[in-house]
Amino acid sequence: MDPTESSPNQFRHVVAMPYPGRGHINPMMNLCKRLVRRYPDLHVTFVVTEEWLGFIGSDQKPDRIHFATLPNLIPSELVRAKDFIGFIDAVYTRLEEPFERVLDRLNSPPPSAIIADTYVIWAVRVGTKRNIPVVSLWTMSATILSFFLHADLLVSHGHALTEPSGDETVDYVPGLSPTKLRDLPPISEGYSHLLFKKAKLCFDELPRAKCLLFTTACELEPKAIEAFTSKLDIPVYAIGPLIPFEELCVGNEGSEPDYIRWLDEQPVGSVIYISQGSFLSVSEAQIEEIVKGVRESGVRFLWVARGGESKLKEAFEGSSGVVVSWCDQLRVLCHKSVGGFWTHCGFNSTLEGIYSGTPMLAFPLFWDQLLNAKMIVEDWRVGMRIERKEEKLLIGREEIKEVVKRFMDRESEEGKEMRRRACDLSEISRGAVAERVRIRDFK
Numbered sequence: 200m201d202p203t204e205s206s207p208n209q210f211r212h213v214v215a216m217p218y219p220g221r222g223h224i225n226p227m228m229n230l231c232k233r234l235v236r237r238y239p240d241l242h243v244t245f246v247v248t249e250e251w252l253g254f255i256g257s258d259q260k261p262d263r264i265h266f267a268t269l270p271n272l273i274p275s276e277l278v279r280a281k282d283f284i285g286f287i288d289a290v291y292t293r294l295e296e297p298f299e300r301v302l303d304r305l306n307s308p309p310p311s312a313i314i315a316d317t318y319v320i321w322a323v324r325v326g327t328k329r330n331i332p333v334v335s336l337w338t339m340s341a342t343i344l345s346f347f348l349h350a351d352l353l354v355s356h357g358h359a360l361t362e363p364s365g366d367e368t369v370d371y372v373p374g375l376s377p378t379k380l381r382d383l384p385p386i387s388e389g390y391s392h393l394l395f396k397k398a399k400l401c402f403d404e405l406p407r408a409k410c411l412l413f414t415t416a417c418e419l420e421p422k423a424i425e426a427f428t429s430k431l432d433i434p435v436y437a438i439g440p441l442i443p444f445e446e447l448c449v450g451n452e453g454s455e456p457d458y459i460r461w462l463d464e465q466p467v468g469s470v471i472y473i474s475q476g477s478f479l480s481v482s483e484a485q486i487e488e489i490v491k492g493v494r495e496s497g498v499r500f501l502w503v504a505r506g507g508e509s510k511l512k513e514a515f516e517g518s519s520g521v522v523v524s525w526c527d528q529l530r531v532l533c534h535k536s537v538g539g540f541w542t543h544c545g546f547n548s549t550l551e552g553i554y555s556g557t558p559m560l561a562f563p564l565f566w567d568q569l570l571n572a573k574m575i576v577e578d579w580r581v582g583m584r585i586e587r588k589e590e591k592l593l594i595g596r597e598e599i600k601e602v603v604k605r606f607m608d609r610e611s612e613e614g615k616e617m618r619r620r621a622c623d624l625s626e627i628s629r630g631a632v633a634e635r636v637r638i639r640d641f642k
């Protein structure tokens with residue numbers, strides 16, 4: 200039964216409004232799947248743009264999750280990285296009205312809650328106007344949100360106005376362990392500053408939400424979660440790891456994708472899985488260095504390339520790896536042949552890396568990814584990083600070759616310790632079952 204049709208039997212109805220981006224839609228969908236699994240009388244209307252429906256419309260999902268669409272009034276996902284701020288502006292200004300029209304049609308029964316990404320700035324406003332409680336879902340780390348909400352402390356500690364050295368340490372943000380400025384997004388200057396000003400508008404809406412959900416697990420960021428108890432007056436729940444681990448046990452009925460069959464044939468822990476996330480890219484020159492470095496390391500690899508797949512396949516011809524355009528990432532990470540994860544440190548990837556117990560080679564590109572990399576390497580100690588002396592400087596193939604070899608060495612003391620830690624953290628993450636979110640909290 201679709202909530203737009205009339206129904207004699209009452210069921211509960213929740214509307215999910217993710218921010219239009221892979222790193223946001225995935226955890227929102229994981230949350231909705233978990234909710235309908237738990238509550239047999241719950242239906243979810245999952246709202247995406249028509250373009251996104253094309254991307255995810257045929258993915259498997261429970262029958263009680265229904266899609267509703269907004270017209271394509273924002274720049275395409277395929278080009279959004281080119282003008283990130285323009286994209287945010289479009290989401291802020293063009294989707295509210297069509298979202299209201301969707302709500303107008305959802306009457307039987309009307310939704311009892313809206314779950315909206317924290318970056319969907321107008322969701323709380325729309326919910327308040329209609330007397331529908333809005334639950335805010337934050338898809339990055341709790342620690343980075345604490346940093347953002349305490350940005351004024353940077354000013355009072357002289358870390359904002361002058362050009363501080365990246366070596367200076369920030370040790371005064373609640374929930375954030377001592378962190379070098381270079382491991383935090385530079386929210387006081389340049390592009391990141393513009394972005395922060397936009398994001399801050401959403402943070403200002405947070406106190407009016409019914410509650411705040413984190414995709415992280417309390418066990419992974421206990422101090423940051425605790426910091427919110429005093430910072431916000433609304434309830435805060437860490438319900439993660441909000442990743443699709445329930446789907447790992449769903450079989451493929453003998454039709455495994457080629458990359459899984461290839462992985463099946465590789466020695467245990469021998470493959471590095473390389474992914475730069477779903478939409479940001481590194482420069483072509485840097486990709487070339489990475490390709491050469493990985494190739495010369497001799498390490499087996501599975502590389503996810505978004506676009507440029509055929510060029511990469513050509514560059515890797517005769518080498519010991521596979522290039523794909525997309526894969527089932529968590530499944531790959533949990534495969535016994537995968538012994539390392541080269542990641543851009545998007546937060547979903549970080550949670551997936553931790554869950555699978557795969558050590559991570561951190562190569563952050565932007566924004567929260569910088570802090571995720573620091574947490575991976577210094578706080579959780581489940582990875583190494585590729586050091587960038589300066590943001591714009593290329594990292595050469597020789598350095599990449601050496602770091603990849605070192606990272607994938609399972610026999611060194613460093614390698615053994617990193618793998619032990621990754622295994623321990625995986626246990627903790629697997630134990631952190633999302634028992635904490637209850638539908639009554641939305642009422």
Ligand SMILES: O=c1ccn([C@@H]2O[C@H](COP(=O)(O)OP(=O)(O)O[C@H]3O[C@H](CO)[C@@H](O)[C@H](O)[C@H]3O)[C@@H](O)[C@H]2O)c(=O)[nH]1
Pocket residue numbers: 220221222223225338339340474475476477478479503524525526527528529544545546547548549551565566567568
């Ligand atoms: O071949 C692939 C590649 C990716 N994924 C999935 O795509 C998602 C990617 O999410 P994430 O790792 O968070 O990367 P981004 O899409 O880049 O994430 C955006 O959103 C995140 C959460 O808000 C932020 O932490 C990032 O900085 C931001 O770039 C993950 O669930 C992956 O499993 C696949 O399933 N297959």
